[in-house]
Amino acid sequence: MSAAGAGSDEVPRVGVVGLGLIGGSALLGLRAAGLPVRGCDRGEAARAWCEGLGVPCDPSPEDAARAVDVLLVCVPPHATAAVAAVALAADPDVVVVDVASVKAPVVDELRTRAPADAGRFLPAHPLAGAESSGHEAAREDLLRGATWAVCPPGDDPDGAVDTAAVLLRVAPVLDALDARLLVCTPEEHDRALAATSHAPHVVAGTVAEVAGDPPTGGPVAAVLSGGALRDVTRVAAAPVGLWAEILRANADRTADALEAVADRLRATAEALRSGDHDAVVAGWERGTAAHDRLASARWGTAAWEPLALDDGWDGLLGLGAAGVVVRGLREDGRGGIAGERWATAG
Template structure:
């Protein structure tokens, strides 16, 4: 099967939909992009900025030529949109969404007996801002983008969608809808619940003069930053992923209960092990270890000081060596740190190693 993708539809030209359109327009594939949004101003702005080629007022008629359509809308609005969309689109048009839960969407697609190929999608990127005005072409750069094929998904269709995700600048990851919802419950949804719970707890425990809120410092604010997210959005997400979130909360409560028991019994050894395990796992999160695709990385011994990343990045840019990812890797317990740099290919990695070594940096390949 030879699948050609030229015309792409975007339904919902907000932060995610607008960023998809911008990123695809920035690529070298000459995509033609059509868009619909309930806010006409978003469409007019997108057209004026040449982010989209055409804006659509009628979902029933406007997307009939599209090869792929991104459904950048909430799950609760999906059925109404699909009822109109499916009237006229080609039976070969690929449909994909961008929501943070997948099982409900797949269930809806099956319930509606949608004949078009559908693959759920979830870009693990976003912003505290919302709307088309906040969209940007680099929103997905080096971000993971989950695709959730089912047992009925055609391999060629999945490959084509993976190619488009790569054109966004993102890193595609395949997993089942159920696994996706289990993973996002643990790494995203429950952390939002915990952050909101901590903020509400401080409000309940605070004195009339608000001393807790007044002196809450960086650590507390960093930990609870995500509690500032949209209440309506997160209520919808939690209800959509209800079962997986409840399972994860049960595991979380069991862990808290074990800690509570250790604290009551003054079990210092277990308490230290609790924090040591968390520290080790947390530090490993920034190790750059990637089970989904091969990485081409080097490490550089540097002082952890302001400007060092920019200095090294500039040196590589001067040699036209493109960096995929870069960051300081250490636990902040020593003054010395290791800089890890990831490249797009083995050739770029070797060029980067040679360039930095010649400049006097202690660089080595990371296996």
């Protein structure tokens, strides 16, 4: 198979393995963007759903890999490396991109399973989701404009040696979803997601339990609950099987984040019991300031500015470490990378 390369006018053929919420949404979004796409799932219902859309659906990752240029692997974290490895082995040109919400364990396993092919594995993770799961919950717009964490290829997870050629091959696929890319190492990703996603999911369930059960809560509390409780506990409804797996894969970093939350809550409880009103106010103000910084970086008004890099992964990782998001990456004709960078205005 001749793969569509960076700078090529050929539209890449894309496969999606695992037609759950994320995979199904990727398939719908790519189809809407006009890319030639095909699905792959071992479940009969998911395959029937895909074929009912008029989209081909392969029975195995190997079959899908042989038919496409870029393969998105959208299966649970514990299965990601195994599926990626068999897909890479099936075709010498295909590039495999995963979407697992933990990166370091997946990369480590992939390097063990497929050391010779790891340079064609691009670890990634779209920051999108919902409390529901399965292809029935898939939406064409779920990944539209989402931020994606993207890491250097599996054979060079720190970006020390490889050029960004594999990323540039995948870029047209991500562009079709209007993706915003934050480039980071697997370790940086897992540490960040522990604080921004994995620990918050645990906290959400804990707050729901405190409000819903005696002695702190119960039927009266449930009826008197309002928007604050609803918003804080929304993700407590996420599927336990997937989230137990995610927490197990990122256990130490999530435990660190939970201990940091517990320390701050304990300090506030002690200040309330001792009547230290100034400490309570100071803690609240620190939280407000942190909220504002997070909101500005993630959802603030921004403008896209031209981007030109000569140093591949090193330059992209430097931007990522500063929280700078990029898009529209392509070869600049002189061995560098062109595109756009997100400049937050506040």
